[in-house]
Amino acid sequence: MAHNYERILVGFDESEGSKIALKRAAELAKEHEAKLYVARVYDKRIFQSNDILSGDYTEPITQSLQATIDDYVGIVINDYGVQDVEGVLEFGSPRTVMSRTIPEKYNIDLIVVGATGESGITRALLGSVAERVARMALCDVLIVRT
Amino acid sequence: MIDDYKRILVGFDGSRASGHALEKAAEIAKTTDGTLFIARVFDTRVFQSQEIIQFDYTEPMTENLTRSLEEQKIKVENDYGVKNVETILHYGSPGNSMAHTLPQEYDIDLIVIGATGQSAVERVLLGSVAERVTRHALCDVLIVRP
Numbered sequence: 001m002a003h004n005y006e007r008i009l010v011g012f013d014e015s016e017g018s019k020i021a022l023k024r025a026a027e028l029a030k031e032h033e034a035k036l037y038v039a040r041v042y043d044k045r046i047f048q049s050n051d052i053l054s055g056d057y058t059e060p061i062t063q064s065l066q067a068t069i070d071d072y073v074g075i076v077i078n079d080y081g082v083q084d085v086e087g088v089l090e091f092g093s094p095r096t097v098m099s100r101t102i103p104e105k106y107n108i109d110l111i112v113v114g115a116t117g118e119s120g121i122t123r124a125l126l127g128s129v130a131e132r133v134a135r136m137a138l139c140d141v142l143i144v145r146t
Numbered sequence: 147m148i149d150d151y152k153r154i155l156v157g158f159d160g161s162r163a164s165g166h167a168l169e170k171a172a173e174i175a176k177t178t179d180g181t182l183f184i185a186r187v188f189d190t191r192v193f194q195s196q197e198i199i200q201f202d203y204t205e206p207m208t209e210n211l212t213r214s215l216e217e218q219k220i221k222v223e224n225d226y227g228v229k230n231v232e233t234i235l236h237y238g239s240p241g242n243s244m245a246h247t248l249p250q251e252y253d254i255d256l257i258v259i260g261a262t263g264q265s266a267v268e269r270v271l272l273g274s275v276a277e278r279v280t281r282h283a284l285c286d287v288l289i290v291r292p
Contacts, residue, residue, distance in 0.1 A: 004173065024286075027150075031177070126281045134280045134289055135272040140170070143280055143287040146255070 017114030025112035026080035095132035163260030171258035172226040181230040241278030
């Protein structure tokens with residue numbers, strides 16, 4: 001394992017589940033001296049109804065998301081001692097972007113996801129994004145629950 | 147990570163995918179100095195048709211499976227230097243056994259499983275056992291792809 005993972009991707013959406021995943025991914029990256037990609041995928045589909053489209057929300061939302069990513073990249077570097085960390089902000093369907101788009105773009109060899117995420121009901125054992133990533137990814141996937 | 151995964155369960159069914167999973171699990175166990183549980187779950191449902199149960203296949207089969215497990219144990223000990231390796235031969239539904247029964251019985255904190263297993267068609271990205279484990283396990287799950 002120590003020599004296996006060089007480019008680790010973790011999905012982050014500020015949910016409790018993803019915070020646990022971020023911690024685990026950071027520990028792994030530290031241990032393997034891997035590069036860690038902290039990805040925030042924003043679901044653009046919520047902008048597709050007409051009543052929202054009249055205003056342009058993209059810029060303030062992008063700024064706010066980028067600021068959050070930067071915060072957490074800082075936390076990963078300072079609190080966990082991971083040296084090589086990159087924040088990634090992508091718009092699109094989280095399941096597709098996390099399982100295929102980002103892994104292909106950054107040549108990822110391990111994806112770390114929280115079992116339940118943003119829209120996760122507590123009793124759901126596996127969220128829709130985690131399930132899709134587990135199924136669709138072409139590399140190893142670590143589902144984090146604890 | 148180093149401290150967290152002390153009791154690691156890996157499913158082994160003789161398939162190539164489960165061989166990869168075993169290698170990864172061994173590397174993790176070596177890194178964490180944890181105990182590796184190699185589990186072979188034999189699906190007893192194949193014995194349920196009448197023309198089969200008139201013969202007793204159980205004993206020779208148990209011998210073969212036990213021998214296969216012992217071979218894997220020795221391989222892991224020699225090739226990876228894992229000190230604590232236990233083998234488990236279990237009869238039951240592979241999905242439920244790997245997701246619930248064995249993790250509870252052995253107090254597992256990480257399940258390592260091949261994305262596709264014995265009965266998988268190559269184009270299937272996530273086999274039925276891996277899917278069941280991913281969905282229902284209560285601990286972390288690492289899905290391994292070759």
